[in-house]
Amino acid sequence: MAMRNIINISLPGKLVEAVEENVKNGNFSTKSEFFRMLIRLWMEGELAGELEESRKELARGKGKLLKSLKGLR
Numbered sequence: 001m002a003m004r005n006i007i008n009i010s011l012p013g014k015l016v017e018a019v020e021e022n023v024k025n026g027n028f029s030t031k032s033e034f035f036r037m038l039i040r041l042w043m044e045g046e047l048a049g050e051l052e053e054s055r056k057e058l059a060r061g062k063g064k065l066l067k068s069l070k071g072l073r
Contacts, residue, residue: 019034022034
């Protein structure tokens with residue numbers, strides 16, 4: 001099992017209420033689960049942005065399609 005670290009954050013009241021309401025309503029079992037989901041969504045968005053930029057480069061003829069992993073060297 002991976003070691004977990006604790007990070008403390010400060011939030012304005014409205015955001016605290018939103019987090020607590022989602023946990024209370026059963027959308028998340030814990031506040032930590034809520035924030036882990038947000039971070040995963042953010043990471044997915046970053047990856048999606050990188051993929052979109054790669055698609056644009058390919059469309060502009062600036063990208064390179066690899067036929068094998070040898071092309072990465």
